[in-house]
Amino acid sequence: MQPQIATRWPLFDSIFHNDLVFQDWEENYSHTYLYFLNWLDLQFITSPQSSDVVRAGVRTAILGSIWTISIAILFAFPIGVGAAIYLEEYAEENTINRIIQTNINNLAGVPSIIYGMLGLTIFVRALEQITSGAMFGYGDPSTANGRTVLSAGLTLGILILPLLIINSQEAIKAVPNSLRFASLGLGATQWQTIWHHVLPGALPGILTGTILSISRAIGETAPMVVVGASTFITVDPDNAFSKFTTLPIQIYQWTARPQEEFRSLAAAAIIVLLFMLLSMNASAVILRNRFSRRK
Amino acid sequence: MPENKQVEITNAQQQIAIEALGLNIHYGDFLAVNNIDLKIIKNKVTAIIGPSGCGKSTVLRAFNRMNDLVAAARVSGEILYQDINIYDPEIDPVEVRRKIGMVFQKPNPFPKSIYENVAWGARINGFSGNMDELVEESLQHAALWDEVKDKLDQSGLSLSGGQQQRLCIARTIAIKPDIILMDEPASALDPIATLRIEELIRSLSKDYTIIIVTHNMQQAARASDFTAFFSVDENRSGYLVEYGITDSLFTNPQEQITEDYITGRFG
DSSP states (O other), X not given: OOOOOOOOOOHHHHXXXXXXXXHHHHHHOTTSOOOOOOSSSHHHHHSOOOSSTTTOOSHHHHHHHXXXXXXXXXXXXXXXXXXXXXXXXXXXXXXXXXXXXXXXXHHTTSOHHHHHHHHIIIIIIITHHHHTSGGGTOSOGGGOSSOSHHHHXXXXXHHHHHHHHHHHHHHHHTSOHHHHXXXXXXXXXXXXXXXXXXXXXXXXXXXXXXXXXXXXHHTOOHHHHHHTOOSSOOSOOOSTTOOOOOHHXXXXXXXXXXXXXXXXHHHHHHHHHHXXXXXXXXXXXXXXXXXXXXX | OOTHHHHHHHTTOOOEEEEEEEEEEEETXXXXXXXXXXXXXXXXXXXXXXXXXXXXXXXXXXXXTGGGGSTTEEEEEEXXXXXXXXXXXXXXXXXXXXXXXXXXXXXXXOSSBHHHHHHHHHHHTTOOSOHHHHHHHHHHXXXXXXXXXXXXXXXXXXXXXXXXXXXXXXXXXXXXXXXXXXXXXXXXXXXXXXXXXXXXXXXXXXXXXXXXXXXXXXXXXXXXXXXXEEEEOTTSOEEEEEEEEHXXXXXXXXXXXXXXXXXXXXX
């Protein structure tokens, strides 16, 4: 016989009004066992999504988040830093470049749902053959469409691109001109100057900007909804053409459920999300400090 | 400039290292330097002096095309180095700067080790010999070796201002240029460090042609063989007033304006 849940008490009451919980249990449910469950445990992190609230976990969502963010960074970092180098070191002061600069600044402020629609149109629909993996023989033939990790990653990549460019530009600007002159005065080419002096000098700033962008991307929910994150999926993403969900989507989905205990699950997932964010930011700070100390 | 003032320089039977011919430099529409003719003698120290804004640093930077880095600067006229006009469109400014090195007003070592500061320029220029030897030789030439030989792996920024400037000179020597341009190399240093730089300039002139811009007339008198005096005309454009052997320019200036400047009546 499966154990049945007779009733449950909120977290707040079980911590601060412990005596009332016991009193209630003794008066009304004395024929049952009383358990104090810890939502956030190793089992929660390592289990896939499930409709059983006790067995449900966030592994699928964490992996989905990691996959999308990795693709976003792989896509946006080279383009973003490259664009920043071009704009700061090569671009001449003219109307076209001023328009580009203004547009980048504006794009950084565009609501993320707009990027979601862009991702839906371009990556999910127009480039479906590529993003679904059909072209490469990958993917799930039953549901083959562009709603994959790849589409979501590229959408997030475009979303953080303006932020990355602006942050990298600021970092490159902060490298003193005297360093450039010193290098060029020794007969270095412009690229040698950039590669050996400007980029190492700007790297801590670029890394900080990248981490800030990741933090922004990892919490994005709206574009993921539009691009088509699955709301219920129990299979881990294992390649770029997998269906996926991400942590914020998972949290959103759990809070939307009618059963009250899923809200506790959502709360636990929020703590996981926060922990991921904070530990990434911390590692960025450590990385940055190490770089600046090496000078 | 009247012809007779060029005479004593060309009569000296010296080789010319680099020569400016009808050099004009504009910043946007503003003519900063007007029609300069200047012959720089090989293996000698030539000082360029003059009041602020007379374009002496601008002329110096023209000699290794550092003005290219200033977007608004435009150079016309010729600078002949080994019979080639370095402003010829065919000429790569990077090649020019490998032959004509530069030391800046403010010491600007790279945020790298002392060793790397010296070795980097040589390495990117394709130096394939013994790097340790080159670094030691360059630092010795720059009179810095004894002070840093035990801490070559420390940051170049950990040195004092005077040491940093000598490190910058060492890294310029390491690429074995023909000509070294120095833009007020001692103006950010204290008197003792300044003196050491001047001694260094004197000893380097055995192997290199040196052009030094300074606003310190004593420095020009102490450290240079030839002196060019620049001034500003009524349009605020810089021009060459007088050029000659340093001793005679300071003791027997040909132009009233030169005399006024070196005796401190203006500038």
